[in-house]
Every structure is written in structure tokens, then in C-alpha cells.
Amino acid sequence: MMSLWRMPWFGASRGLLGTPGLRFQTVLHRHIPKLVLGTNFSSSTDKLVSRFCSKNTDLKDYALPNASWSPDMMRLYKELLEKTKDGEWIKMPSFKSNSDHIKGLKIPGQSETTSDKEDYRIFTRCIENEGQGYEYVIFFHPSKKKSVCLFQPGPFLEGPPRITHGGALVALMDETFSKTAYLAGYGLFTLNLNIKFKKVIPIGSVVVLNVEVEKIEDQKIFLSCIAQSPDQQVLFAKGSGVFLQLELEEE
């Protein structure tokens, strides 16, 4: 399969956003390329999934129950975990950084000198104390290309007093889109997000995000999301997202 790593989006720094003292200038900010590939991405879902969910790791999986999870959250988790037994659904692991998720795969624009000394964290795992921030777990159905994310927002995700910040929901929707798009067809970068908020989410509630791949077209993956209460009686928000399809190369 052709390498996409020499695409115009990435390359040597021209210092467009040079931030002296920082180490990130090697990633460029050119236009997102309009690539046209004939590759059938869908056939490699199984390979992607088995690599993504490798058990051969001692990295901490943040998508596991802890004492802060409410009874509703636990019940839904157990129900979904039960469904993984026949292999139709898989529980996605969730590590501290996406660098951990794609170990052994090459990231565009990252030079050899990029150090790992800095403590990077994926945004939706930025608050480490249990229950304070994001509590969530994503389950994925490879053959149907859909996901379910269980989400329990903590008090550090506040927007209006005692209510979850709209941006916190959107960020997790984007994250669920992103992981789903990656496993379903090498979706890597968000192109569009569109969210309609229907009802407020009190801090501490449980929210179920149902994400589906609607279509894959012109190297774009189109996804939809419905965020509801566990009993499906309350619709919190509806969203859609478009992701760019790019395949990562082995290092």
C-alpha cells in the first residue's frame, strides 16, 4: 500500500508558528491534502483492531471501572462486557497518550529528535484523579463499524454551575468518533464536527454515546452520534463528524 507520509500536510518546519523553547516546530500547518486513493481500507479492520487491543502491554488501561463509577455506569459496563465474550464487540483499551496506542507506527512530521521526556496526555485522560474528570469506556463493533461510549462526567468538567460543559461532551464525542473512525477505516484527523445540544447534562450523570459510521467516501469517514440517558428517555445531544482517511506506516 502506498505511503502517505510524504504528503504536503507534514514536513520540515518553516516556523510558521514557531514557539521558541518548545520542541514541536517540526509539524507543519499546510492545507489538508485532498488525496484520492483506490485502496479498500475496510478489509484491514481486523488487523487494526487486533493491534489496537493487544494484550501484550503493561500500560495502564484507564477504561476500567473504579470506585467513582455509579451503579448505572457499572451496570452498563457489565452488560457491554458480557457482549464481548462472543467476539462481536470489543472493549477498547485507553492509554495515557495516543502515542501508546499507535506504538510501532510512524507519525508524520515527527523527527527523530522529538523527545518523550515531556508528559503528554490524551486530552480526555488529562485529569488523572478517579471521578474528578472524564470517566469513560468505549466498546466497538468491528463488523458493524459502530461504537458505544459510556460517559460519567466529574466535577472538573463543569460548564454552567453543576452542569457538564458543552465542550467536554463535544471533546469526548470527537474522541469516540476518532477511535471509531481509526478502527473502522484509518480515520485520523477531524475535518468537521457539528453538534446540536438538546438537554443539559448534570455533573455525575451517566451518558451513553452511540456512534455509527454512516459512510466512507472520497477518503472521508462520516460518523453520527446520539448522546442519551441510559434508559434512552433523555436525548442530550446529536452530533456528526467527518474524518480524513490516512493510513499509518510501520516504523
Place this chain on the structure above:
Amino acid sequence: MMSLWRMPWFGASRGLLGTPGLRFQTVLHRHIPKLVLGTNFSSSTDKLVSRFCSKNTDLKDYALPNASWSPDMMRLYKELLEKTKDGEWIKMPSFKSNSDHIKGLKIPGQSETTSDKEDYRIFTRCIENEGQGYEYVIFFHPSKKKSVCLFQPGPFLEGPPRITHGGALVALMDETFSKTAYLAGYGLFTLNLNIKFKKVIPIGSVVVLNVEVEKIEDQKIFLSCIAQSPDQQVLFAKGSGVFLQLELEEE
């Protein structure tokens, strides 16, 4: 002005999303009401601004420079601060929680028993260590109803390796929309968000978000946002947002 606090959105708990052990069940999740008010909100911007930016507080303002700010961030901050001297622009303070911002104003659905013991934080201030998460400051132009937000994402806002999470940008866009919508016309709750991502933002870059109120119609505030590099040569993202107009009542 009529009180909006008895609107159907809020009220006593019916436990739709009951999360035992938590204290937030008093906020209900009914449909966002379609209110039709003839009130001219714009006349009260000055009052809102002077209350919001009150100097009579000993709360920590997180929107102040610290050692993690890059030279670009500092330069832009100083330029905008200079513009506040003639009173045309104001620098918004940024406290730990929105409860601090609207002290003395009544929040719908919050009963007297709601305790403040829990440590709540506004999502975009959820990471307290300087430089690790969100570094940002918002300046507002009351008469033109527009804002400028300076944003420097830290390593805890990661999406793809070394690149800012799309959701982290959207959350700050939502936050800037929200504060602008509130001061420009009592905009309180996000109804819609729509974002087009154009280029990736490396961790540590400086991003300038220019937010404008496009129109206020049918009790909705329509806003736009352009996220660019400081020299305006790189367009990172464009967004729009719609907020519901609701006036807070004195306690």
C-alpha cells in the same frame, strides 16, 4: 423583567438520570424551552460587564501570564492589555468555576441544599499546573460585541501525538462563545456548534480565536469564530455557535 426561573427546563428532580450518591439530581433534563421575549437585552451589557469584571474579589484569576507563556503569547497579551486602557476592550477574569463568575445570581434548578463542598472546576481550567493544559485569556469589546482569545495548548491537551486534540480546541471555542454570548446578551446555554478544522495545531503553538456576535434573533445569539496563527497566515479552524438567551435573576 420577567423571571425565567420557573421555566420547564428546570425544576425538582424526577430522577431521570438519578446517580445515587451524587448531589445533582435537582437539575432536570426537559426540553429547552422556546421562549419569546420582547426584552432588549443589549442595553444591559455595561451592567453585565461591570459585574463580571468586578475588582472586589480575592479569587484567583487564571487568565494572567505565567512562566509557561511563550514570547508570542506574552507579546499578544501585552498588545491587547494596552488596548484596555481607553476602556474599549476589557480583559475577562477567569475564575476556577462559573459559580464564582455569577456570584449573587440565581442558577435554575439548584436547591438550597446544594453544597459547595465538592471541588468544581470549569472544564477549561481543569488542569491547574501552569503550562500543562489550557493557557488562555479572553479580551472582550463590549460595544462591538466581539472577543479575542489567546490560546496556548499544553501537553495534556494532546490528540494525535504532539498535536492538539480537536475537542480541546472546540471546548475553548465553546467557552469563548459562551462568555461572549453571556456578556453580549445573556447567552447561557449552547444550542449548536459547528466546526471546520483546516490545519493541525502542534502542542505549544499560539492560537488566536476571533469571536464575533453575528446576530441576536428569536432569543438566540449567533456567533462565529476564526482560529488563526498570530500572524494570520495559518487558518486552523472556523466555527459557529448558537446560544440560548436567558437572564439570570438576582438572588
